[in-house]
Amino acid sequence: MNIRWLSRIGLLRLHSRRICESKCIQSFLVHSSTAKPGYLDYRTVRTEGRFNIRNSSRCATMSLRTLNAENAADLDKDLMSVGAFSLDQLMELAGLSVSQAVYRVHPPEKGKRILVAVGPGNNGGDGLVAARHLWHYGYQPTIFYPKRPKNELYQRLAEQLKTLGVPFTDDFEAALKSTDHVVDSIFGFSFSGEVREPFAAVITALENTKVPVTAVDAPSSWNIQDGPPKSGPGANFNPEFLISLTAPKPLVSHFTGRHFVGGRFLPPSVAEKYNLDIPVYKGVDQIVELPAGENVR
Numbered sequence: 501m502n503i504r505w506l507s508r509i510g511l512l513r514l515h516s517r518r519i520c521e522s523k524c525i526q527s528f529l530v531h532s533s534t535a536k537p538g539y540l541d542y543r544t545v546r547t548e549g550r551f552n553i554r555n556s557s558r559c560a561t562m563s564l565r566t567l568n569a570e571n572a573a574d575l576d577k578d579l580m581s582v583g584a585f586s587l588d589q590l591m592e593l594a595g596l597s598v599s600q601a602v603y604r605v606h607p608p609e610k611g612k613r614i615l616v617a618v619g620p621g622n623n624g625g626d627g628l629v630a631a632r633h634l635w636h637y638g639y640q641p642t643i644f645y646p647k648r649p650k651n652e653l654y655q656r657l658a659e660q661l662k663t664l665g666v667p668f669t670d671d672f673e674a675a676l677k678s679t680d681h682v683v684d685s686i687f688g689f690s691f692s693g694e695v696r697e698p699f700a701a702v703i704t705a706l707e708n709t710k711v712p713v714t715a716v717d718a719p720s721s722w723n724i725q726d727g728p729p730k731s732g733p734g735a736n737f738n739p740e741f742l743i744s745l746t747a748p749k750p751l752v753s754h755f756t757g758r759h760f761v762g763g764r765f766l767p768p769s770v771a772e773k774y775n776l777d778i779p780v781y782k783g784v785d786q787i788v789e790l791p792a793g794e795n796v797r
Protein backbone atom coordinates (compact mmCIF):
# COMPACT_ATOMS: atom_id res chain seq x y z
CA MET A 501 0.00 0.00 0.00
CA ASN A 502 1.52 3.34 -0.96
CA ILE A 503 1.84 6.42 1.22
CA ARG A 504 -1.08 8.21 -0.47
CA TRP A 505 -3.48 5.37 0.45
CA LEU A 506 -2.19 5.24 4.01
CA SER A 507 -2.76 8.95 4.48
CA ARG A 508 -6.26 8.67 2.92
CA ILE A 509 -7.19 5.96 5.45
CA GLY A 510 -5.83 8.15 8.25
CA LEU A 511 -7.90 11.10 7.05
CA LEU A 512 -11.02 8.91 6.77
CA ARG A 513 -10.60 7.68 10.36
CA LEU A 514 -10.16 11.23 11.60
CA HIS A 515 -13.23 12.33 9.65
CA SER A 516 -15.46 9.52 11.02
CA ARG A 517 -14.32 10.31 14.57
CA ARG A 518 -15.26 13.96 14.06
CA ILE A 519 -18.69 12.93 12.75
CA CYS A 520 -19.20 10.80 15.81
CA GLU A 521 -18.12 13.57 18.16
CA SER A 522 -20.40 16.05 16.45
CA LYS A 523 -23.34 13.63 16.79
CA CYS A 524 -22.63 13.45 20.50
CA ILE A 525 -22.68 17.21 20.78
CA GLN A 526 -25.84 17.34 18.69
CA SER A 527 -27.55 14.83 20.95
CA PHE A 528 -26.47 16.75 23.99
CA LEU A 529 -27.88 19.96 22.56
CA VAL A 530 -31.17 18.26 21.74
CA HIS A 531 -31.22 16.97 25.26
CA SER A 532 -30.56 20.34 26.84
CA SER A 533 -33.04 22.22 24.74
CA THR A 534 -36.03 19.86 24.59
CA ALA A 535 -35.97 17.76 27.72
CA LYS A 536 -36.81 18.93 31.22
CA PRO A 537 -33.68 20.40 32.81
CA GLY A 538 -31.43 17.52 33.75
CA TYR A 539 -33.72 14.85 32.34
CA LEU A 540 -32.28 12.79 29.56
CA ASP A 541 -34.82 12.29 26.80
CA TYR A 542 -34.91 8.55 26.14
CA ARG A 543 -35.27 8.98 22.36
CA THR A 544 -32.18 11.16 22.39
CA VAL A 545 -30.25 8.46 24.20
CA ARG A 546 -31.38 5.83 21.74
CA THR A 547 -30.30 7.99 18.82
CA GLU A 548 -27.02 8.78 20.48
CA GLY A 549 -26.40 5.11 21.19
CA ARG A 550 -27.04 4.18 17.56
CA PHE A 551 -24.73 6.82 16.17
CA ASN A 552 -21.94 5.93 18.50
CA ILE A 553 -21.71 2.20 18.65
CA ARG A 554 -17.92 2.32 18.38
CA ASN A 555 -17.42 5.40 20.44
CA SER A 556 -20.15 5.26 23.06
CA SER A 557 -17.85 5.51 26.08
CA ARG A 558 -16.85 8.95 24.84
CA CYS A 559 -20.50 9.86 24.41
CA ALA A 560 -21.73 8.38 27.66
CA THR A 561 -20.29 11.30 29.56
CA MET A 562 -23.68 12.51 30.73
CA SER A 563 -23.94 12.62 34.47
CA LEU A 564 -26.62 10.49 36.07
CA ARG A 565 -29.06 11.45 38.77
CA THR A 566 -28.83 9.54 42.03
CA LEU A 567 -31.55 7.55 43.75
CA ASN A 568 -31.86 7.62 47.53
CA ALA A 569 -32.57 4.50 49.61
CA GLU A 570 -36.26 5.25 50.13
CA ASN A 571 -36.90 5.85 46.44
CA ALA A 572 -34.81 2.80 45.51
CA ALA A 573 -37.14 0.60 47.57
CA ASP A 574 -40.24 2.28 46.07
CA LEU A 575 -38.85 1.95 42.56
CA ASP A 576 -38.33 -1.79 43.14
CA LYS A 577 -41.98 -2.08 44.17
CA ASP A 578 -43.06 -0.19 41.04
CA LEU A 579 -40.96 -2.44 38.82
CA MET A 580 -42.74 -5.43 40.32
CA SER A 581 -46.24 -3.91 40.21
CA VAL A 582 -46.74 -1.53 37.27
CA GLY A 583 -43.59 -2.87 35.58
CA ALA A 584 -44.87 -6.48 35.92
CA PHE A 585 -41.42 -7.90 36.67
CA SER A 586 -40.86 -10.70 39.16
CA LEU A 587 -38.07 -10.37 41.72
CA ASP A 588 -36.32 -13.36 40.16
CA GLN A 589 -36.15 -11.54 36.83
CA LEU A 590 -34.79 -8.31 38.32
CA MET A 591 -32.23 -10.20 40.36
CA GLU A 592 -31.16 -12.25 37.35
CA LEU A 593 -30.58 -9.10 35.31
CA ALA A 594 -28.88 -7.34 38.22
CA GLY A 595 -26.59 -10.34 38.81
CA LEU A 596 -25.85 -10.60 35.08
CA SER A 597 -24.74 -6.95 35.14
CA VAL A 598 -22.48 -7.67 38.11
CA SER A 599 -20.89 -10.61 36.31
CA GLN A 600 -20.19 -8.42 33.27
CA ALA A 601 -18.59 -5.73 35.44
CA VAL A 602 -16.31 -8.34 37.03
CA TYR A 603 -15.40 -9.69 33.61
CA ARG A 604 -14.60 -6.12 32.44
CA VAL A 605 -12.33 -5.21 35.36
CA HIS A 606 -10.94 -8.65 36.06
CA PRO A 607 -10.89 -10.89 32.95
CA PRO A 608 -10.10 -14.57 33.65
CA GLU A 609 -6.45 -14.07 32.57
CA LYS A 610 -5.94 -12.03 35.77
CA GLY A 611 -6.90 -15.03 37.90
CA LYS A 612 -10.00 -17.16 37.97
CA ARG A 613 -10.62 -17.39 41.71
CA ILE A 614 -13.49 -15.14 42.77
CA LEU A 615 -14.67 -14.97 46.38
CA VAL A 616 -18.30 -13.84 46.60
CA ALA A 617 -19.32 -12.44 49.99
CA VAL A 618 -23.09 -12.83 50.21
CA GLY A 619 -25.38 -10.96 52.59
CA PRO A 620 -28.86 -11.94 53.83
CA GLY A 621 -30.93 -9.76 51.45
CA ASN A 622 -31.39 -9.15 47.74
CA ASN A 623 -27.91 -7.66 47.42
CA GLY A 624 -26.69 -11.12 48.41
CA GLY A 625 -29.05 -12.62 45.82
CA ASP A 626 -27.38 -10.52 43.12
CA GLY A 627 -24.04 -11.98 44.24
CA LEU A 628 -25.34 -15.55 43.99
CA VAL A 629 -26.63 -14.92 40.46
CA ALA A 630 -23.34 -13.25 39.47
CA ALA A 631 -21.38 -16.24 40.82
CA ARG A 632 -23.37 -18.59 38.57
CA HIS A 633 -22.70 -16.49 35.48
CA LEU A 634 -19.01 -16.18 36.42
CA TRP A 635 -18.78 -19.97 36.67
CA HIS A 636 -20.19 -20.25 33.17
CA TYR A 637 -17.59 -17.71 31.93
CA GLY A 638 -14.85 -20.04 33.22
CA TYR A 639 -14.11 -18.53 36.66
CA GLN A 640 -13.85 -20.53 39.88
CA PRO A 641 -16.18 -18.81 42.35
CA THR A 642 -16.26 -19.59 46.09
CA ILE A 643 -19.23 -18.46 48.16
CA PHE A 644 -19.16 -17.07 51.69
CA TYR A 645 -22.81 -17.03 52.84
CA PRO A 646 -22.97 -16.96 56.65
CA LYS A 647 -26.60 -15.88 57.14
CA ARG A 648 -29.03 -17.75 54.91
CA PRO A 649 -32.70 -16.79 55.21
CA LYS A 650 -35.29 -19.50 54.59
CA ASN A 651 -36.47 -17.81 51.44
CA GLU A 652 -37.21 -20.03 48.47
CA LEU A 653 -35.57 -17.72 45.93
CA TYR A 654 -32.24 -17.55 47.77
CA GLN A 655 -32.34 -21.29 48.45
CA ARG A 656 -32.80 -22.03 44.76
CA LEU A 657 -29.94 -19.68 43.81
CA ALA A 658 -27.65 -21.44 46.32
CA GLU A 659 -28.79 -24.85 45.06
CA GLN A 660 -28.00 -23.85 41.45
CA LEU A 661 -24.43 -23.12 42.52
CA LYS A 662 -24.14 -26.41 44.41
CA THR A 663 -25.30 -28.24 41.27
CA LEU A 664 -22.36 -26.66 39.44
CA GLY A 665 -20.00 -27.84 42.19
CA VAL A 666 -19.27 -24.29 43.39
CA PRO A 667 -17.76 -24.50 46.93
CA PHE A 668 -19.20 -22.68 49.97
CA THR A 669 -16.83 -21.64 52.77
CA ASP A 670 -17.35 -20.61 56.41
CA ASP A 671 -13.86 -19.14 56.79
CA PHE A 672 -13.82 -15.77 55.03
CA GLU A 673 -10.32 -14.75 56.08
CA ALA A 674 -8.77 -18.02 54.89
CA ALA A 675 -10.68 -17.81 51.60
CA LEU A 676 -9.48 -14.22 51.13
CA LYS A 677 -5.87 -15.44 51.20
CA SER A 678 -6.45 -17.68 48.21
CA THR A 679 -8.56 -15.59 45.86
CA ASP A 680 -7.83 -13.22 42.98
CA HIS A 681 -10.88 -10.97 43.29
CA VAL A 682 -13.76 -10.36 45.71
CA VAL A 683 -17.39 -9.55 44.98
CA ASP A 684 -18.93 -7.63 47.87
CA SER A 685 -22.64 -8.45 47.76
CA ILE A 686 -23.24 -8.17 51.50
CA PHE A 687 -25.45 -5.09 51.80
CA GLY A 688 -27.15 -2.81 49.29
CA PHE A 689 -29.64 0.02 49.60
CA SER A 690 -31.41 -1.41 52.69
CA PHE A 691 -28.31 -1.25 54.89
CA SER A 692 -28.46 1.15 57.83
CA GLY A 693 -26.73 1.77 61.15
CA GLU A 694 -23.50 0.12 62.26
CA VAL A 695 -22.47 -3.23 60.85
CA ARG A 696 -23.58 -6.12 63.04
CA GLU A 697 -21.84 -9.50 63.34
CA PRO A 698 -21.13 -11.78 61.65
CA PHE A 699 -20.40 -9.12 59.03
CA ALA A 700 -18.28 -6.66 61.06
CA ALA A 701 -15.26 -8.99 60.91
CA VAL A 702 -15.80 -9.51 57.19
CA ILE A 703 -15.88 -5.79 56.48
CA THR A 704 -12.68 -5.33 58.51
CA ALA A 705 -11.00 -8.08 56.45
CA LEU A 706 -12.13 -6.34 53.23
CA GLU A 707 -10.71 -3.05 54.51
CA ASN A 708 -7.31 -4.62 55.07
CA THR A 709 -6.99 -6.83 52.00
CA LYS A 710 -4.94 -6.00 48.92
CA VAL A 711 -7.20 -8.21 46.79
CA PRO A 712 -9.32 -6.03 44.46
CA VAL A 713 -12.99 -5.77 45.38
CA THR A 714 -16.07 -5.13 43.21
CA ALA A 715 -18.91 -3.77 45.35
CA VAL A 716 -22.49 -4.46 44.30
CA ASP A 717 -24.76 -1.38 44.46
CA ALA A 718 -22.91 0.01 47.50
CA PRO A 719 -19.66 -0.64 49.34
CA SER A 720 -21.06 -2.69 52.25
CA SER A 721 -21.06 -0.71 55.53
CA TRP A 722 -21.38 2.64 53.73
CA ASN A 723 -24.41 4.76 54.52
CA ILE A 724 -26.48 4.99 51.31
CA GLN A 725 -26.75 8.76 51.63
CA ASP A 726 -23.54 9.80 53.37
CA GLY A 727 -20.90 7.27 52.34
CA PRO A 728 -18.31 5.59 54.58
CA PRO A 729 -18.84 5.48 58.35
CA LYS A 730 -16.72 7.95 60.34
CA SER A 731 -15.31 5.14 62.50
CA GLY A 732 -15.58 1.40 63.06
CA PRO A 733 -15.78 -1.33 60.40
CA GLY A 734 -15.88 0.18 56.93
CA ALA A 735 -14.36 3.58 57.80
CA ASN A 736 -11.39 2.70 55.56
CA PHE A 737 -13.16 0.43 53.10
CA ASN A 738 -12.57 1.77 49.58
CA PRO A 739 -13.31 -0.90 46.98
CA GLU A 740 -11.62 -0.52 43.62
CA PHE A 741 -14.83 -1.09 41.64
CA LEU A 742 -18.51 -0.36 42.12
CA ILE A 743 -21.52 -1.38 40.07
CA SER A 744 -24.61 0.69 40.84
CA LEU A 745 -27.86 -1.06 39.97
CA THR A 746 -30.60 0.88 38.15
CA ALA A 747 -29.09 4.20 39.27
CA PRO A 748 -26.18 5.43 41.41
CA LYS A 749 -26.96 6.01 45.07
CA PRO A 750 -25.91 9.31 46.73
CA LEU A 751 -22.90 7.60 48.40
CA VAL A 752 -21.12 7.53 45.04
CA SER A 753 -19.94 11.09 45.61
CA HIS A 754 -17.45 9.52 48.09
CA PHE A 755 -16.39 6.75 45.74
CA THR A 756 -13.09 7.16 43.90
CA GLY A 757 -12.68 3.89 41.97
CA ARG A 758 -14.05 2.71 38.61
CA HIS A 759 -17.82 3.05 38.54
CA PHE A 760 -20.30 1.09 36.42
CA VAL A 761 -24.08 1.23 36.18
CA GLY A 762 -26.12 -1.90 35.40
CA GLY A 763 -29.66 -3.18 35.60
CA ARG A 764 -30.70 -2.65 32.01
CA PHE A 765 -34.39 -3.07 32.65
CA LEU A 766 -35.60 0.38 33.63
CA PRO A 767 -38.72 1.35 31.62
CA PRO A 768 -38.67 5.04 30.59
CA SER A 769 -41.99 5.64 32.39
CA VAL A 770 -40.49 4.48 35.70
CA ALA A 771 -37.28 6.42 35.05
CA GLU A 772 -39.38 9.52 34.51
CA LYS A 773 -41.40 9.01 37.69
CA TYR A 774 -38.19 8.90 39.75
CA ASN A 775 -36.47 11.59 37.70
CA LEU A 776 -33.70 9.21 36.67
CA ASP A 777 -31.53 9.01 33.59
CA ILE A 778 -31.24 5.85 31.54
CA PRO A 779 -27.57 5.39 30.73
CA VAL A 780 -26.37 4.82 27.18
CA TYR A 781 -25.69 1.09 27.04
CA LYS A 782 -23.61 -0.11 24.13
CA GLY A 783 -24.75 -3.03 21.98
CA VAL A 784 -25.78 -5.97 24.13
CA ASP A 785 -23.84 -4.77 27.20
CA GLN A 786 -25.66 -4.89 30.54
CA ILE A 787 -23.28 -2.32 32.04
CA VAL A 788 -21.90 1.09 31.22
CA GLU A 789 -18.81 2.63 32.80
CA LEU A 790 -19.16 6.20 33.96
CA PRO A 791 -16.17 8.49 33.59
CA ALA A 792 -14.56 9.44 36.89
CA GLY A 793 -15.30 12.85 38.30
CA GLU A 794 -18.39 13.72 36.29
CA ASN A 795 -20.66 10.80 36.87
CA VAL A 796 -23.49 11.87 39.16
CA ARG A 797 -25.50 14.88 40.15
Ligand SMILES: NC(=O)C1=CN([C@@H]2O[C@H](COP(=O)(O)OP(=O)(O)OC[C@H]3O[C@@H](n4cnc5c(N)ncnc54)[C@H](OP(=O)(O)O)[C@@H]3O)[C@@H](O)[C@H]2O)[C@H](O)CC1
Nearest residue numbers: 590620621622623687688689690691692694696717745746
Ligand atom coordinates in the same frame (compact mmCIF):
# COMPACT_ATOMS: atom_id res chain seq x y z
N1 LIG B 1 -33.97 -2.37 41.07
C1 LIG B 1 -32.79 -2.84 41.37
O1 LIG B 1 -31.79 -2.23 41.10
C2 LIG B 1 -32.73 -4.13 42.07
C3 LIG B 1 -31.71 -4.33 42.96
N2 LIG B 1 -31.62 -5.45 43.71
C4 LIG B 1 -30.67 -5.56 44.79
O2 LIG B 1 -31.37 -5.53 46.01
C5 LIG B 1 -30.66 -4.74 46.95
C6 LIG B 1 -31.53 -4.33 48.06
O3 LIG B 1 -31.97 -5.51 48.66
P1 LIG B 1 -32.69 -5.59 50.08
O4 LIG B 1 -33.11 -6.99 50.26
O5 LIG B 1 -33.75 -4.54 50.16
O6 LIG B 1 -31.60 -5.20 51.12
P2 LIG B 1 -30.04 -5.44 51.30
O7 LIG B 1 -29.63 -6.65 50.54
O8 LIG B 1 -29.39 -4.16 51.00
O9 LIG B 1 -29.88 -5.71 52.85
C7 LIG B 1 -30.91 -6.29 53.64
C8 LIG B 1 -30.30 -7.09 54.76
O10 LIG B 1 -29.27 -6.37 55.39
C9 LIG B 1 -29.36 -6.55 56.78
N3 LIG B 1 -28.82 -5.37 57.46
C10 LIG B 1 -29.24 -4.10 57.32
N4 LIG B 1 -28.49 -3.28 58.08
C11 LIG B 1 -27.60 -4.08 58.73
C12 LIG B 1 -26.58 -3.84 59.70
N5 LIG B 1 -26.32 -2.61 60.14
N6 LIG B 1 -25.83 -4.88 60.14
C13 LIG B 1 -26.07 -6.14 59.72
N7 LIG B 1 -27.08 -6.45 58.82
C14 LIG B 1 -27.81 -5.42 58.35
C15 LIG B 1 -30.81 -6.75 57.06
O11 LIG B 1 -30.86 -7.55 58.18
P3 LIG B 1 -32.03 -7.39 59.26
O12 LIG B 1 -31.57 -8.27 60.35
O13 LIG B 1 -32.07 -5.94 59.64
O14 LIG B 1 -33.25 -7.85 58.58
C16 LIG B 1 -31.33 -7.42 55.78
O15 LIG B 1 -31.33 -8.82 55.94
C17 LIG B 1 -30.09 -3.65 46.10
O16 LIG B 1 -29.06 -2.95 46.73
C18 LIG B 1 -29.63 -4.45 44.89
O17 LIG B 1 -28.37 -5.01 45.10
C19 LIG B 1 -32.50 -6.59 43.44
O18 LIG B 1 -31.75 -7.74 43.27
C20 LIG B 1 -33.26 -6.49 42.15
C21 LIG B 1 -33.77 -5.15 41.82
Ligand SMILES: [K+]
Nearest residue numbers: 684687716718
Ligand atom coordinates in the same frame (compact mmCIF):
# COMPACT_ATOMS: atom_id res chain seq x y z
K1 LIG C 1 -22.57 -4.42 48.49
